[in-house]
Amino acid sequence: MGSLLGSGSFGSVFLGTRLADGALVTIKCMPRDRIQHWGELPNSASAPLEMVLLDKVSSGCAGVIQLLEWVELPNSFLLVLEHPEQCQDLSGVLA
Template sequence: VKRVPQNSIQHWGELHGLSPSDGIVVLPQPNGISAPLEIVLLDKVSSGCAGIIQLLEWAEFPNSFLLVLEHPEPSQDLQHFIRAREFLSKQVARELFRQVLEAVQHCTSCRVLHRDIKPEIILLDLATGQLKLIDFGCRILSYSPPEWIHHQCYHSTAATIWSLALMLYQLVMGKHPFRTGQEIIWGWILFPQWLSQ
């Protein structure tokens, strides 16, 4: 269950065909129901892809929204999974990255840009090895491309590829390749000799 305070919601959208739980009053809008963009985006992407967290139900309250999301048990976010192992073998990294790519490709086919792809927002079902892309709350590029740091603008496809590349590096190397914004702008990444070409 995820509680989202209304005063923290920066982006809104309209839902068509999905309504909150029975018994909760929502004032209808002319073309649909006004809802946080996270709910709208989850509605668009959560069916048809095992790699996207499923929105089971949602409700509006006077000061917040409540989202009921699937939660596999046992599970761990990918960031903690990597840290516990220092780094992942190329075979494990390849399989996990393949699943992330499938989830991102599904989002793209639904015309949804996640904007915050990073290990912390990927949930790993420890029993099955299935990944789930979570948190469609429209954060601002924590795995920022150089143009975002330098000019505060980005191209959606290029920014997605950049985030995915940084995440792949982190899967294999066990750490983020950059420590500062200036390092990102310079684009200097060190690859150890043991890493295959």
């Protein structure tokens, strides 16, 4: 995990490097106590709704950041997401 890209009510987002090939990724850390909505993954596991929805659309939906991997820790979930080359912070667009 690298530098903090941003944080908000639901967690923090970091720049990261995938060890397998050195590709840049984005890692979202979601503390379990901040998760308000839960869903169910195809294997019937309970997971944050954001992760369940990303899992559903991460196979070929253009314009949607792809969920590459996720990790469940005792107190949080880590979502490993693609990091597009051309990206802009949404707060710079919304004013």
